[in-house]
Amino acid sequence: MTDQAGHDATTTRYGVADDLLLLLFQPASGTVSGENTLFYVLAGAVLTDLALEDAVAVDDRGARGTVVAAAGDTAPDDELLLPMWEYLADKSRGVQTALAAIGPRLREPVLDRLVARGDLRRERGRVLGFIPTETIELGDTGRREQLVAAVRATLVDGAEPTARTAALAALLSASGALPTLHREIPWGSAVATRAKELERGDFGADAAAQAVTRTMTAVVVNAVIAAGVVSGR
Template identity: 40%
Template sequence: MTLLAEDLLLLMLDEESGKPLVDSTKLPRVLAGAVLLDLALTGVVTPAEPGEDARKGRLVIRTQEFPEDPLLRDAVEIVGKGRPLKPESAIEKLSKGIRDKVATRLVADGWVREERSRILGLFPSVRWPQVDGSREHALRAEIGASLVDGITPTHRTAALISLIAAVDVAPKLFPNADKRAMKKRAKEIAEGDWAGKAVRKAVDAVNTAIMIAATTPAIVAASS
């Protein structure tokens, strides 16, 4: 199974240097948001509705059958442990170690390679230069068709675009495109009617949570 988080990380790694296009605060949190969206798109986790036992907007597990994918299964266990979490608190918990977990999958599948080194001989550094660009190029072409050419995206592509919009990375992916028009189009897609009611609420909650978590991680961690 190909996860949104895998596609997202491929897009957010520079092809040659293997360095992320977003900072170390935003990257793990948007990847965690991608995991939550995968769970929402499959109906596993969505925000609570009025009248449910959980407070409105808190994340609720909707099925007794856990996903087969180990990363998604672990995410369900984390989200379902204890009292229902706010989306931003869930993202904070899921973000721990997620970059390396997703990168390990990309390495195993042959899309990137891992290179570790030390800056000034002291500080550990890791990057993931591209090995096979076919998947990343196909993703970029599909997203570009929606953002730049105005083509209606698939639900999956729309979900990816909503995550890209949450961290405003589209201008780095398409540096020659009109940034203002592209940002407007990304927002239109992120807020569009491609998702059902429950998923729509999850998308909105995740995108808001990513922005909150990326700017105030310490506050988020303390507010679960």
């Protein structure tokens, strides 16, 4: 897909899932934190992105639980958001059901988009002439550094976040990977406390207008934790 200027929308748009995967990437080791349960967290990021676009609705049905449904009549242009929107447009779904249905197909297209933009670099080769190998390195766009700085300002310096940064920090916390970023975002009790507030949707006054995003973030985080993504919480 291309925008009006002729740019490829799959590489120019920064989705929440893109930025979350980039934050979870560990430059020193070339690995992604929480690989075993990454699909839950990425799917949660997609739902959050749809909430930021007012393209999804949350319905608390009390004892029957919380369900999500597509909102609006226009499908999103982003190819990462479209499958989730179409899945929810078919009928309302439980959050965990939606995460499990869409999440397993997200890692590779998100990674491909990061590589296409230059945020990450991927080298493929073979060992012994036939065993395929893949090495991932941090690109030189500076995108990851910008994201780390924004999340660090929110969690460490007490800066008032945008709704998007608050949701991103909450998802990073829900993934259980926040302590692995200790060298970049110093881990401690104050950081843990603020991260928990964000998980509950307490974004602060500047993000008050994003009520759907706050609600969706809290719902997604609860679903991710309930699914057992983070053990021992």
